[in-house]
Amino acid sequence: MSRITAPQGFLNPKKRLTLTWVLFLLPALLVYLTFMAGPLFDSLRLSLYTGEGYNPKTFVGFQNYINLFTNPLWREKFINAFTNTCVFFAIHMLVQNTLGLLFANLLSSDFKGRNFFRTIIFAPATLSVLVVGFLWTLILNPQWGAVNKIFMALDMKQFALPWLGRENLALPAISLTSVWQWVGMPTVMFLAGLMGISDELLEAARIDGASEWNIFWRIKFPLLKPVIGVVAILTFVDNFNAFDVIYAMAGAKGEPAYSTDLLATLFYRTGIAGEHPVGIPDMGMGAAIATLTFAILMTGVLSWLYFSRKQATE
Amino acid sequence: MRWNRLQHFFTYVVLTLWSVIVLFPIWTLLVNSFKPQKEIFKDPFGFPKNFTLDGYREAWSNGRFDLYFINTIIVTVLALGLILFIGSMAAYALAKWKSPAANFLYVFFIAGLMIPIRLGTLDLVRLIKALNLQDTYWSLIPVYVAMGMPIATFVLTAFIKELPGEMFEAAKIDGASEWQVYSRIVLPLMRPALATVAIFNMIKIWNDFWFPLVFIRAEESRTVALGVSLLFGQYRTDWTRALAVLSLAAVPMLILYILLAREFIKGLTAGAVKG
Secondary structure, eight states: OOOOOOOOOSOOOOHHHHHHHHHHHHHHHHHHHHIIIIIHHHHHOOOOOOOOETTTOOETTTTHHHHHHHHHHHHHHHHEEEEEHHHHHHIIIIIHHHHHHHHHHTTTOTTHHHHHHHHHGGGGGGHHHHHHHHHHHHOOOTTTOOHHHHHHTTTGGGGGOTTTTTHHHHHHHHHHHHHHTTTTTHHHHHHHHHHHSHHHHHHHHHTTTHHHHHHIIIHHHHHHHHHHHHHHHHHHHTTTTTTHHHHHHHTTTSSSTTTTOHHHHHHHHIIIOOTTTTOOOOOHHHHHHHHHHHHHHHHHHHHHHHHHHHHOOO | OOOOOOHHHHHHHHHHEEEEHHHHHHHHHHHHHTTTTHHHHHHHSSOSSSSHHHHHHHHHHHHHHHHHHHHHHHHHHHHHHHHHHHHHHHHHHHHHHHHHHHHHHHHHGGGGTTSSGGGGGHHHHHHHHTTTOOTEEEEEHHHHHHHHHHHHHHHHHHHHSSSOOOHHHHHHHHTHHHHHHIIIIOOOOTTTHHHHHHHHHHHHHHOOOHHHHHHHSSSGGGOOHHHHHHHHHHHHTHHHHHHHHHHHHHHHHHHHHHHHHHHHHHHHHHTSSOO
8 A cells, every 4th residue: 555645854744744635635636626627717718719619719808798798699599598597496496495395394293104205205306307307398298298188187178288389388397397306405405404493492382382384484484594595505506507407308499489598508509519500619609608607606606605604693 | 292183184195295296207107118109198107008128129229228328337436436535535634634725725625516517518628629538438537526526525524524533643643644544544434424425426427418418429438318318319209219218217226216215315415414
């Protein structure tokens, strides 16, 4: 077994120890810098260039950003993708996290079969997003229409619709598919938070005659605030970056008619696949979209850090 | 216990209803992958009456699923091994090295938990080309290792900091080097935390579709996710095959999940719930 220590005798012990720690950190740091931090920051630089193919060489300053916001074609695409991403995120925030809170609250009491239910609720989160997206495409398909057959059987014909084919339905339908897959995450996080609340506190409230509804809003909910913050920020980061589920259910163009186009699909088409009609990737513009996404994420994360710090010190 | 009957009833109704909503698509997927096309349309929810393995046979031979599985296993195993090895070394230094540099590096590593690596994809494409790794599954490994560093340093550093300090002191007095303390004392103790990190990354890597989509075209380098997307496109109208392909991709993870549910749940939420 080789030793990670500097050769004896030419450094004093303290410096030698420092060198040892540096050697312990070096492999991780090299990989992380080369394949994650470096490319992220280099994307900022790349967004200032233009040119076809893999090596945009012409320096254009902020022209890509100016085009993105002033050229009507680009502006429309970007604003459309941004708005859709906000809707996608909002549906997760409202539906997924509310359901998660409800399930966690139910699972936090002691009853037979709670582990069984927890296991089932979490199960879809272990599947590939792509597989889940394809599976729901088939289930929602009006030709086969497993879902529509059920609506018909329940005598709710008005709900038997081409879910992925209509512009106003596709994005909510895809968002709910994603909620179906990921609701286990907030459930488990809220559950961990609820388990941390002392039983005596809840028991005392019950003895004083408080209803479960009041106990939830007056005791559990305020104590859960830090967890709610973590869940919210994770929902934000994950969904502002979603790609697979759209690719699987609506294609890289966010069909129908770009009504499900998100920032990540726009980024993919612009910087990697090549946008219709030219079909040639525009890496500079792609990098500009990535940089703006990065800026949106950082704004969200930093304001979350700021407010959660502020709340913790109060 | 003032847990009245109505609440009990409500709990079971809500959780049972959601369980049906979760299990119904998975059931539909598995059961229909064994039916011929006609029966899928006529009777989508029952057990297969005209049991067939055609979909699987086709997917396996036409799609070379054996190859996709082997590729994905190679990538996942190598990336996981490297993440655990270099991640645990870094975490040991981050936990034990008392200096501002270590604090800064810790923040630098865990910042990656909040920043998706995908945003650096364009530069990664150029880097992979420069390294002459495009169109091979080797291109995925360094990217996945980098992607695994934030969670590895986050979970493992926290774990090492919780270990009692006397243990390290005793080993030092006996003349052990830092490497010996790390490899003989810390590493074996860290096994539960390593398992958490391994499961988190295994699920992410196994299911990743983005990087194979961007880096790989050639058939012999495809991963399961990429193979599924290409075959699914081809089989759009052949439902037996399409469902068989999806089942092939889903079943390995589902089996592992049923066997290790507790560890999976702990692993996937490791980034949020303090390790």
